[in-house]
Amino acid sequence: MxxxxxxxxxxxxxxxxxxxxxxxxxxxxxxxxxxxxxxxxxxxxxxxxxxxxxxxxxxxxxxxxxxxxxxxxxxxxxxxxxxxxxxxxxxxxxxxxxxxxxxxxxxxxxxxxxxxxxxxxxxxxxxxxxxxxxxxxxxxxxxxxxxxxxxxxxxxxxxxxxxxxxxxxxxxxxxxxxxxxxxxxxxxxxxxxxxxIPSKVDGLKPGQRKILFCAFMKPIFQEVKVAQFSGYVSEHSAYHHGEASLVGTIIGMAQNFVGSNNISNLLYPSGQFGTRQMGGKDHASGRYIYTKLTPITHHLFNKADELLLNYLSEDGQSIEPTWYLPIIPMVLVNGSEGIGTGWSMRRVLSPVTFQGSHEHSRIRLQSSSINRQYHHQRKGESKPHSPRLPQAEK
CATH class of the missing domain: 3.40.50.670 (Rossmann fold)
Structure with a gap:
């Protein structure tokens, strides 16, 4: 309908x-x-x-x-x-x-x-x-x-x-x-x-956050079938929707071709996860491809910050937090897009720099700030310079 x-x-x-x-x-x-x-x-x-x-x-x-x-x-x-x-x-x-x-x-x-x-x-x-x-x-x-x-x-x-x-x-x-x-x-x-619409705090949508939560909880340091992992996520995060959508989200978080994820695909792609030519839609079935946590994911989402997280509860079980606290603003790094009711978002940024202009202050991400002190000693925030894109509406 x-x-x-x-x-x-x-x-x-x-x-x-x-x-x-x-x-x-x-x-x-x-x-x-x-x-x-x-x-x-x-x-x-x-x-x-x-x-x-x-x-x-x-x-x-x-x-x-x-x-x-x-x-x-x-x-x-x-x-x-x-x-x-x-x-x-x-x-x-x-x-x-x-x-x-x-x-x-x-x-x-x-x-x-x-x-x-x-x-x-x-x-x-x-x-x-x-x-x-x-x-x-x-x-x-x-x-x-x-x-x-x-x-x-x-x-x-x-x-x-x-x-x-x-x-x-x-x-x-x-x-x-x-x-x-x-x-x-x-x-x-x-x-x-x-x-x-993703959260400004961690750059994730609820489905992606559930996947990351279960990846940390399992944890998946060794390769596991995407289809098998989706069943684990559905069981341990109170996921109430179709598993086909969940498999698609897992694959999207693991894709690493140009135009998919800038700094990091949070999950590792083992197998055919799609190509740039087809926008990732030519990926293999979740039954045949594998994934695991990438090494950089644990650096981006520092374990020491878990005490600051507000974990939700549903169906009598503890599930993912309201949002995670990455050491850098992932919503700016990887960009995101989504169409909701009344609002939409599309942010696609350069993987190298955030170029400022007279309307937007320059964003400076210094290497010394990429640690746990990021949340306590921010140098400043600003909007990245990017062309205005047409707003879609559902």
């Missing part, structure tokens, strides 16, 4: 399998106004997505699809619905009493539920079924705010105004579209930013 707002039919929309299947299954006619569902093949569209932030994104994309092409359907009572499942289930010791929770930071996907639990959900359908309702024009404005490319600046203001503890009460039977956008989808947008 893609964000179809502001796209035309000729932009590949007709080739999108998910959208075409939804049109075919429901019997939707392009450009038709609907004040009831009599002409459709089904009277309801029920969204059954995982109870995590990515599930919220899927719900938002479907609502955005309807609002873009068939906005009248959003106003039909009880047409758009969602099916929710428990996020956490607590069982009393020596008892069959089970308490389900629907508003918790942890989550489980639909695949986690077994057949017995699935039957229980459908027996009590009213408890798990929620109806989306159109209240007023504020609903349409909220949907446009979240997905329109014309609302980039407004979207930034929207995200900045998010308050801690925001969530949608699962006890509510009806969900106004603007409440879904402002109390649920906004949480995905914040997580999307955290995943996509």
């Amino acid at each position: 893609i964000n179809i707002r502001n796209l035309r039919l000729c932009d590949g929309l007709q080739e999108n399998a998910e959208i075409q299947n939804i049109k075919k299954i429901l019997g939707l006619q392009h450009g038709k106004e609907y004040d009831n569902v009599k002409s459709l093949r089904y009277g309801h569209l029920m969204i059954m997505a995982d109870q995590d932030h990515d599930g919220s994104h899927i719900k938002g994309l479907l609502i955005n699809l309807l609002h873009s092409f068939w906005p009248s359907l959003l106003k039909v009572p009880e047409f758009v619905q969602e099916f929710i499942t428990p996020i956490v289930k607590a069982t009393q010791k020596n008892s069959n009493n089970v308490i389900s929770f629907y508003n918790m930071p942890e989550y489980e996907g639909l695949g986690t539920s077994n057949g017995k639990e699935g039957a229980e959900y459908f027996v009590d359908l009213d408890k798990h079924k929620k109806d989306f309702v159109w209240a007023d024009n504020e609903d349409g404005e909220a949907i446009e705010l979240a997905f329109s490319k014309k609302k980039i600046e407004a979207r930034k203001t929207w995200l900045r105004a998010l308050q801690a503890g925001t969530y949608f009460d699962s006890n509510e039977k009806h969900i106004p579209y603007h409440d879904f956008i402002n109390k649920e989808l906004i949480l995905f947008s914040m997580v999307d930013l955290q995943r996509s």
